[in-house]
Amino acid sequence: MVRLARYYKVYPLSIIKGSMQYVWDSGGNRYIDANTGHGVAFMGHSNPEIINAVKAQLDKITTVPLNMGNEARDEFVSEFSKIIPHGFDTVFLQNTGTEAVETAIKIGKKVTRRKTIVAFTNSFHGRTMGSLSVTWNENYRKAFQPLYPHVRFGTFNNVNEVDKLIDDDVCCVIVEPVQGEGGLNTATVNFLKALREAASRVNALLIFDEIQCGFGRTGEAWAFQHYGVEPDLFTAGKAIAGGLPIGLVVAKGEFGDVFSPGEHGSTFAGNPVVMAAAAAATRVFTRVNVPSIVKETGSLLAKRLSELNSRLVIRVKGMGLMIGVELRTRAEPYVEALMRHGILALTAGVNVVRFLPPYMISGDDVEAIVNALNEVLKTQ
Structure with a gap:
């Protein structure tokens, strides 16, 4: 049997479908996708x-x-x-x-x-x-x-x-x-x-x-x-x-x-x-007018992330819907923990949790992202 060569660390997650800002795994679990294939699905998954x-x-x-x-x-x-x-x-x-x-x-x-x-x-x-x-x-x-x-x-x-x-x-x-x-x-x-x-x-x-x-x-x-x-x-x-x-x-x-x-x-x-x-x-x-939506939602995401009360957070960086939370420690464990809370994110460098969501994420999605990160910063 031929096997696929691995370029990246492979997570124990199989994504089978997506719709705009959400994806679902093979177990039927839904995720807010703030990974978007390293920013590719910015216009949403399966945009009609x-x-x-x-x-x-x-x-x-x-x-x-x-x-x-x-x-x-x-x-x-x-x-x-x-x-x-x-x-x-x-x-x-x-x-x-x-x-x-x-x-x-x-x-x-x-x-x-x-x-x-x-x-x-x-x-x-x-x-x-x-x-x-x-x-x-x-x-x-x-x-x-x-x-x-x-x-x-x-x-x-x-x-x-x-x-x-x-x-x-x-x-x-x-x-x-x-x-x-x-x-x-x-x-x-x-x-x-x-x-x-x-x-x-x-x-x-x-x-x-x-x-x-x-x-x-x-x-x-x-x-x-x-x-x-x-x-x-x-x-x-x-x-x-x-x-x-x-x-x-x-x-x-x-x-x-x-x-x-x-x-x-x-x-x-x-x-x-x-x-x-x-x-x-x-x-x-x-x-x-995607840029105008991004300005509004990006500002909200950055604001809410900056309000996180954790000793692990150094600062929030980035622009628009290209936002990173710089930590005092490695970011990878927190990205993995976010998956268990229904959020897909990715790292940037060694110690930044990066969020690259689609332009149409809602205010409720922003709250879910911030709440999930708040939880994993407490427990990891």
């Missing part, structure tokens, strides 16, 4: 509008390569254009977040013909070799050395070292406006402004990685819109296709034709079924 679009596309065609046109792809581009800031007019389609990061790095290298990439402490950009090279955590990196050698890590949010980091040898600077895996750390306005100014000064590309924090998760369509600082290109993915695999790079116009035929490609990118799902997800995003 997305499901109906996928079903309709399955009856038409399931695969069309990028060197041929397809109406589902055209529809996605049309819908997605409505939530992209002015000046960003090219989308590079991929299948995953790590592929999007690889693509962004390739654009930086092709445009500048330089070798050095600047990244930051506590960053997470993916697990393929290029994106792993700009990921900070040594636990992810050490088994696969040597990685791409020309990476310079700076300290996240340290404005004073920016000018020394970014010189004429730098092709691109990559940073998460809100670090997800690295601990729900939010960038400061001054830090992102300093990166923008330094990158512009040496004609390096500034890349914002919005794979987890983008698509409304922080209360704006894109996290960088909180800061009034624009990158040259940004990566996105996770939530955009309602649970189906997608990654993409959004670039300003001057970078739209950077690749010659054959220099870049992807077999599955722009798949019509994924495109139909992403177009439907974007329609929902726009129609219900």
Whole structure:
């Protein structure tokens, strides 16, 4: 019998169905899903509008390569254009977040013909070799050395070292406006402004990685819109296709034709079924004004979590519905205990309990999350 290779610690839980913010296990137990597959199910599990679009596309065609046109792809581009800031007019389609990061790095290298990439402490950009090279955590990196050698890590949010980091040898600077895996750390306005100014000064590309924090998760369509600082290109993915695999790079116009035929490609990118799902997800995003809902519910969740009275809690971090509770101890046991209370969460770094719920969680769901965490902090 063939067995599945394991990439993660496997919990004794088998999820068999989901509906919006809830999932059920094989024993019929319901959970509030604040894990959402590392943020993927932000638009809800089995969101009816997305499901109906996928079903309709399955009856038409399931695969069309990028060197041929397809109406589902055209529809996605049309819908997605409505939530992209002015000046960003090219989308590079991929299948995953790590592929999007690889693509962004390739654009930086092709445009500048330089070798050095600047990244930051506590960053997470993916697990393929290029994106792993700009990921900070040594636990992810050490088994696969040597990685791409020309990476310079700076300290996240340290404005004073920016000018020394970014010189004429730098092709691109990559940073998460809100670090997800690295601990729900939010960038400061001054830090992102300093990166923008330094990158512009040496004609390096500034890349914002919005794979987890983008698509409304922080209360704006894109996290960088909180800061009034624009990158040259940004990566996105996770939530955009309602649970189906997608990654993409959004670039300003001057970078739209950077690749010659054959220099870049992807077999599955722009798949019509994924495109139909992403177009439907974007329609929902726009129609219900997801960012405004996230601002309200995210503020409530952060407020209620900050009221926890536990000696184990250091602080509440994050933005929108991307919230972490930093503990004085390892977070993993508390994430496991939350499962027994009907809450699915995840860790960020070593000591942060991370909550990435769907946009439609209710006030009652927020109370259930806070009450469950309060209980496990008492008993673990």
